[in-house]
Amino acid sequence: MASDFDVAIVGASAGGCTAARLLGQAGARVALVEKRTDFDAYKTVCTHYIQPCATPTIERVGLAPLLEQRGGVHNSIDVWTPYGGWIRALEDVPYGYSVTRRTLDPLLRRLAAETPGVELMMGQTALGLIANGRVNGVELEDSSRERRRLTARVVVAADGRDTGIARLAGVRGRVRPHNRFFYWAYWSGMTPATDRARFWFTEPDCAYTFPNEDGLTLVLVAPHVNRLPEFKADLEGAYMRYLAELPDPPNLEGATRESKLIGKLKLPNVSRPSAQPGLAFVGDAALASDPLWGVGCGWAFQSAEWLSDQLGPALQNGGDVDAALERYRREHRRRLGPHHFMICDIATARPANPFERRLYRASARDETVLRAFESVGSRRHSPAVVMKPSVMARIVRYGSAR
Numbered sequence: 001m002a003s004d005f006d007v008a009i010v011g012a013s014a015g016g017c018t019a020a021r022l023l024g025q026a027g028a029r030v031a032l033v034e035k036r037t038d039f040d041a042y043k044t045v046c047t048h049y050i051q052p053c054a055t056p057t058i059e060r061v062g063l064a065p066l067l068e069q070r071g072g073v074h075n076s077i078d079v080w081t082p083y084g085g086w087i088r089a090l091e092d093v094p095y096g097y098s099v100t101r102r103t104l105d106p107l108l109r110r111l112a113a114e115t116p117g118v119e120l121m122m123g124q125t126a127l128g129l130i131a132n133g134r135v136n137g138v139e140l141e142d143s144s145r146e147r148r149r150l151t152a153r154v155v156v157a158a159d160g161r162d163t164g165i166a167r168l169a170g171v172r173g174r175v176r177p178h179n180r181f182f183y184w185a186y187w188s189g190m191t192p193a194t195d196r197a198r199f200w201f202t203e204p205d206c207a208y209t210f211p212n213e214d215g216l217t218l219v220l221v222a223p224h225v226n227r228l229p230e231f232k233a234d235l236e237g238a239y240m241r242y243l244a245e246l247p248d249p250p251n252l253e254g255a256t257r258e259s260k261l262i263g264k265l266k267l268p269n270v271s272r273p274s275a276q277p278g279l280a281f282v283g284d285a286a287l288a289s290d291p292l293w294g295v296g297c298g299w300a301f302q303s304a305e306w307l308s309d310q311l312g313p314a315l316q317n318g319g320d321v322d323a324a325l326e327r328y329r330r331e332h333r334r335r336l337g338p339h340h341f342m343i344c345d346i347a348t349a350r351p352a353n354p355f356e357r358r359l360y361r362a363s364a365r366d367e368t369v370l371r372a373f374e375s376v377g378s379r380r381h382s383p384a385v386v387m388k389p390s391v392m393a394r395i396v397r398y399g400s401a402r
Helices: 014-025 052-060 064-070 101-113 164-169 225-233 235-244 296-316 321-347 354-365 367-377 383-387 389-398
Strands: 002-010 030-034 073-081 085-087 096-098 118-122 125-131 135-141 147-157 174-176 182-188 196-201 206-211 216-222 262-264 269-271 279-281
Touching: 002 014, 002 135, 002 296, 014 030, 014 101, 014 118, 014 296, 030 101, 030 147, 052 064, 052 096, 052 296, 064 101, 073 206, 073 354, 085 354, 101 118, 125 147, 125 164, 147 164, 147 296, 147 321, 164 279, 182 235, 216 235, 225 235, 269 321, 279 321, 296 321, 321 383, 354 367, 354 389, 367 383, 367 389, 383 389
Parallel strands: 002 030, 002 147, 030 118, 073 196, 147 279
Antiparallel strands: 073 085, 073 096, 125 135, 135 147, 174 269, 182 216, 182 262, 196 206, 206 216
16 A cells, blocks of 8 residues: 655654644645554653743644643742852743643644544554655554555654654764653642642752643653662652652642553653754654753644744645755754753753853842843753853852852
8 A cells, every 4th residue: 555645753652643733734645654553642751841932833723721721830940059148030021831731732733633634543553654865754563563655755753752664774872971760759749739830950960840731740750870779679768768758849648640650761862863864853852852841742732833834835846855955954053952952951950050050049049130030941041041241240240158
């Protein structure tokens, strides 16, 4: 069985569904391939914090009103560091969404499936790539082991940090170390009731509370790898002790734990070129950064949008699709490369350097610095923002220890 599409997208999650919907709206014929058979399937290993950088994309694809209706939380975050204590969230800056993947993934998949030009193919696993000098299709197999070949002008890998498409294409990722591990659970009835997330950056250990829809709060700990034996010896006890020892800890008295403890012990930082002739990568398949910073979903939405904006016109106008892919690759590297470099550095769990200590203190004391700090942390602006002379002067002024 042979089918011809403009684009074949492997992976019907945040990045894949967004790319499918935007390309379909641009007039492309899109095959959206998903190995799972359940339309309502969702990703479980996720902290559900979507950074404000992705909100314009969420609005553009028509997802925002659905999230509002379902109770998605307009997120903001307070940050605690040993250098100045709490850095309180600003009230008048753009918001992102906190929403569980069990809500997000089916909503987004339905939007993509309902888009004219998009054909959703559930229960199909990519076993190989079709190539003749460049990638021009994908070979699929369903649960009955029947195979199908899809030819396409472009194949898009949206299949996550462990992308099988990258292995099939021989595109190796650059791996940088990550020296923390993660355990989390969902709680209800936490007090005080709040939509604000909290982040303890206690150096080298970290922790989070992320309010979500339905009154659920994800409570996560991210210790240094040196503490892994403690957690393996007594997971429940180590988790609760860790939270109790935090400065100004979360109040779990009277709260109910609604899930088992979920863990992820190895999450290295992985990057690869986001495009080559006939092939593109979006989301974690392109750039899997430390999830401590909540960038996975946001960057999946954004990278899918950047790809669609470059590729859509070329597909419709008979243009050079490989030139469009190269433009996407350059934009992806320019927009996300500096953030990834900074995140990888901090993921080593090294001590804060003198400049970072001043930055944290000044962010807790001065609104100008705080606004620059927030715009970088929400991934709306480049890390270079804090290096502006006007901001640097205030970091020096308000960041001294006292």
